[in-house]
Amino acid sequence: MKDLTLTEEMFLLAVWKLRDNAYGVTIRRHVSEVTDRTYPYGTLYSALDKLVRRGFLTKTESDPTPERGGRSKNYYTITADGLSALKNALELKKAMWGDMNDVILDKGLK
């Protein structure tokens, strides 16, 4: 199975963290706040679509909500596959980093 890209990983993680409140706006806001970068909607939707297609996420349409001009929301929930993909990603990183940490990195070139 292909590994997750960094962006995918972040969005997938965000969906899992947000639980019942994972839809476009909240996902983007969460990732942007945590990483302190702006992710445009284009990136967001295409990444989410891809994750849905790969079976890591499911999409459900909610009932229309009055505060959004009567429009529905697409809620995302993580699947078992999605969870194991996240786990894989975490383990991959742990294995790579091993005993390394930021202190060692700071010494770096010296």
Add this chain to the structure above:
Amino acid sequence: MRNNKPSYISEFIISYLGNKQDKTAILGDLEEEYNDLFQRRGSIRAKLWLWKLILVSFPSFIKDRISRSVIMYKNYLKIALRNLVKHKGYSAINIIGFSIGMACSILIALFIFDELSFDRHNEKADRIYRVGAKFGVDRFKIAFTAPPMAEAMMDDFPEIEYAVRMSLWPRNVIVSNSDKRFVEKKIIYADSSIFNVFTIPLIHGDPNTALRDPRTILLTESIARKYYGDQDPMGKFLTIGKENTPYIITGIVKDCNPKSHFQYDFIVSLSTSENSYSDGWMGHTYFTYIVMKENSVPSQLELKFPEFIKRHYGPQFLQKNGMEYDEHLKDEKNYYNYWLQPLMDIHLASEGNDMLSVKGDIFFVYVLSIIAAFILLIACINFMNLSTARYTKRSKEVGMRKVLGSSRRQLIRQFITESVILSLSSLIIAVIFINAILPGFNGFTEKVLVFNIMDNGYIFPGLILFTLVVGMIAGSYPAFFLSSFSPISVLKGAVKQRAGSNILVRRILVVFQFTISIVILIGTFVVYDQLTYMRDVKLGFNRDNIVIVHRSRALGEKFEAFKQELLNSQAVLGVSNTESLPGRHFNPNSHNLEGRPKAEQKVLWTMYGDHEFAELYNLQLSEGRYFSKDISSDQNAVVINETAVEFLGLTEPLGKRFHKDFGEYREGDFVTVIGVVKDINFQSLHEEIKPMIIRNSANIIANYTSIKIKGGYIRETLSMIEDKWNELTGEEPFQYTFFDDDLNNLYRNEQKTGSVFTVFSALAIFIACLGLFGLISFNAEQRTKEIGIRKTLGAKVSTIIMLLSKEITILVLISAVIASPFAFFGMYNWLQNFAYRTSIHPLVFLSTALLTLLIALITIVFQAYKAARANPVKSLKYE
């Protein structure tokens, strides 16, 4: 919390850009985000953010759309090509029909553009007008004006920038230099301002002085080469006719543009002519062209003309007639005014076309365009009919496509793609056709049309656009019809039941095709009827075996000798010398009867004939006698025709006297009527017979010599005449025509219309029958089983053929019924152009209907026979 909504426009754009599935959710997300931004950072930030989002998404959106549609069209193309190849017969019928239709319309478009482009090469074309005069109650228009008018207009009207006067050398003449001599036809006179008005490029010479002085002449390049070869002609001398003073060559101009309404090889300075200095406002001798200043309105200038005429012509009129011009004008029949004719209208206009060597015919242009459009339409109908006829075959495909998710719009696109491919391939064949036919077409229309796709930037895109439009028109009906099937009923096979309306449409279209074809066919018959009628109508004079020698003035004193020499020969029966000939131009002149006041002068058409004229042309006298050589007083005798007797209200015409000079009233100088001839059609049959007077030309050396010869041995006789001519004139060129041909030439336009009708009616019927052929073969194929069952039950071959052709027969007959009134009114109007016209015989309608039916039946009978002969066992196994 207040809910801030993004503007509707941005919302609309986003919803259009987005993919369909998630549209509402995405819109919702964006609105929420927008609202949030709005609360925190204010409306401007929020708006900027939204619009940036929209703009950034555009490029990839467009890319996406294009790649998707390319993929779709690739698929349409593939399916279309497969369909074309699979049904070769139908494709062939469609392509042949289409390409003939297109070739016709492109050729005709070339012709029409050419006709409409006359005189447009002049830089000031849109500001040039020709001034003409109009007279009388019916405002009869001529294009001639008086000599001093051009200058007076320049002086009086500030809105005129330039004016030029021009006129034609009246007849063919010999032009010679020291070693060469040729007969020339195209010599014009012009003021030097011609270069300011028309765009005539001078290669050598100074436009300001080239035509200023008397006896200066300009040549065109090719004429310069003809007379001087490689030498420089500037400053050399040319002699025109028998004039003593030669002309000095002061310039060389580019060859005359073939699309100029006046044609010239030589331009002589108008100041050469005495008449150009005349201050008489009564003679209408010159063409006057003016250039209006930018932004001036011709209709406003026209309003000033009556005052202008009164100012200049008034005093002269008073002096000559002792009457105020205003008084004279009070009588409506003395109406007189000028009119302006836009330069670009001249070629196709029917009024005042006296200078034209190439005259257009607006009627011809209309007829051609209508016919071209109709032929194309017939070809389009073929496509519609054949594609809808094949609907059962395609309906399964349509059903499958719909089940698999094709939208109706996609299906329409697919069918239109198919017809556009057909029309594009027809275009290629049409271009080949055109290149093959063009020389013939040029010969027939007397034009030099060129068809070169790369000629200018418009032709190629124009053709493609034209083809697309034709393809779309032809494909529209089948596309909408075929795409309308509901997939369930199609796949269940239920579509056959609802085909009834489709069959009706198809029948209507077939009737439409045949109606058009029959109208054109009836037109053909009537045109030929009229041509035959004109050939056979009793003209009242002999037209056979007469040779006309032109320019017989060249004989001068030796005319009598020439005549005697000819009469000595066995082959020559008579020789007559005349100023004009039946069918050629005659001058209408004012004649005063003795004892009647001047105000009652009448216009008679004047013919000059000598003693032999009546006998040679076999004119019949109803009263009195013709000129006789032995009676010397016949010098002052005239003969008038029956119409003139009636026109003048004479009861005892013999012995009546006219004042001898036209329009003048001098006492003691009379000509006496000695005879009355029966009416002859001395002009073309477009005209009624006019009152005519024959004056004695015995002592005038006239322009034409008519020689009546014996039938047979024509070639020998002609060469004998030429020998005598050469003997007596030295080296004058010998020009002759046969009188019969001259008369036939009067009806060249009609002959042209006739052949156009023939060709196009043949094409129309051919294309329509092609469609029929396709329909009947399809029909037979569809009814294979029915035919098989009928045959097993004992039907005869003839019964089956009847069965298959019955429908077509009825349709053609209906078309004939519809076509007849249209054709009748169209041709009735056309016949109004002729004073002498054939009547439209009811048999024409019947025979056209039968002819068309016959052609249609021949087309289908073979297919029907094939179907009827098929072995029923085989056909019952079919499917």
